[in-house]
Amino acid sequence: MIVEKAPGKLYIAGEYAVLEPNCPAILVAVNQFVRVSISENKTGTGLIHSKQYSQDSIHWVRKGSRMVIDNRDNPFEYILSAISYTERYCLEQHIKMNVYDLHVNSDLDSADGKKYGLGSSAAVTVATVKAILRFYGVKFSNELVYKLSAISHYSVQGNGSAGDIAASVYGGWLAYQTFDKKWLEHELATKSLSSVINEAWPDLKIELLTPPKKMKLMIGWSQKPASTSRLVDETNANKDALETEYQTFLQNSRRCVLKMVEGFEKSNIALIQEQIKINRKLLQHFAKINHIAIEIPRLTKLINIAEKFSGAAKTSGAGNGDCGIVITDEKTNVAALEQEWQKNGILPLNFHVHQINFAH
Template sequence: MITEKAPGKLYIAGEYAVLEQDCPAILVALDQYVKVSITPSKGDTGLIHSKQYSQDSIHWVRRGSKMVIDNRDNPFEYILSAISFTERYCLEQKVKMGVYDLHVNSDLDSADGKKYGLGSSAAVTVATVKAILHFYGVKASKDLIYKLSTISHYSVQGNGSAGDIAASVYGGWIAYQTFDKVWLKEQLASKSLSDVVGEAWPGLKIQTLLPPKGMELLIGWSQQPASTSRLVDKTNANKQVLKTEYMKFLEDSRKCVLKMIKGFEEGKIDLIKHQISVNRRLLQHFAAMNNIAIEIPRLTELIEIANKFGGAAKTSGAGNGDCGIVITDENTDVDRLRKEWLKNKILPLAFHIHQSELTY
């Protein structure tokens, strides 16, 4: 049996702006994983099984009079896409196809099946790509795993930056800028998959960051799940209407995250903490102009409690639920902060940073 795993992630800063080129974000990979095990099948038929996803609900939307299933929240769509693209790549490498059983197990949801918002669709895609490549004995670099996973994920989701894919592949703290999506679409339509993954992708930047000594990450869970893809759909629809305001948001977010990256490079926790607060205000303004709820009351409470005890806090990811993050240092009263969270039905999550291991 071959088992591969991929960690979940949290966004630290740069959400929404990261969907555009030249707008960096900071993410971190966590020690909560999706594990994919693969074994040769005993017969002519293969099996895909998941402990978590067997009873998964499916969302649908109304388009005119038509009922349309939204498969972007269905993890099996990502698994099937990852298998399809990875096998296509293997076939181009003249690898003989086999039949196998795939077993998926995830830490990225709570015990009762609620999502923490750790990027489970990205992690399951990455773990599946890694498992298939390993099964077929195809040597893989992190770059190859990232690109195959991104193509697989994007073909299902249709939006997003693939920052969560990068965090799952490269691990630790990273600064990330997305690629030119129009370019990728054109390349995939005209070239082999092997050629596309072998090319440099315009705009893509992935940089490993080293956190300053004494800086810690604290995570609080609102216990209210959110849907990233639907929030992104809504903001995408407003881009042209709010063009001037949107461009200003992008520029302000870019400046904020670049200063935060400088804080990592120069070991300045105060600079990082200050820019966390700046990014929170930018996201609040972005939410107001798009008429969406990023910072729901439970997350506002989470942030205000963290700030009261010397942390610097904001929402993580698309918001509207899921997690908030806090940057802490020696001046943060973490014990009192956690106790106050619990009193207000905010759950501190005892997760740690995942450090990337060597690729096989």
């Protein structure tokens, strides 16, 4: 029995802008995991089973009179895509295919199955890719796992930056910049999967960051789940109408995140906190011009409470629910802050940053 795991992630800064080339974001991997176990099946009929998702609900929309199912929130779609691309890669290495059972178990949702917004679809993709490669005895690097997972995930979601994939593969704190999607689509259509994986991907940047010693990350959960893929659809639909506003948002976000990276390089917590506050304002403006809700009232409350205790806080990820993050230093009374959160229906999540020591 082979077991592989991948951590969840949280966005610290750079959301929405990260969908575009040359717009960095900062993410962190957290110590909540998706575990995928794989074992050979001798009966000839393999099984894919998930503890969490046996009763999954599906979303659908009406396109004219047609009913169209949105499978992007269905974890099985990501698992099947990860299997399909990873096996295609293995076949190109002349590996003989086998039948197996795959079991998925996740900490990334709450006990009653609500999503925290930790990137469970990315983590399940990464863990599945690693499990299949290990099952077939393929030696793998972080880069191979990232690229196979990014292709698998993107082929289901059709949007997104794959920053959550990078966090699940590399762990720790990282600065991330997405690859050129048009280029990737063209390469996949015209070349073998192995050669696309061996190429340098234009614009892609993944850099590990070292946080300042006294800096602490706090996470609060709004207890309201959100759907990233649908929020991203809505903002994508507005892009052309808002061309100049959108470009300004991208430039400001890029400047803000690069300053924040500098804060990591110089171990300057105050600089990081200042940019967290700036990024929050940028996202609030972005939400306003797009007529979407990123910072719902419960998340505003989370942020206001954090600021009262001298923390710098903002929404994390697509917003509209899920989590808020706080960057604190030694001045922050963490216990009092958490107590006040709880009084206001915000659940402190006691997760820690997950470092990956990669040795294969």
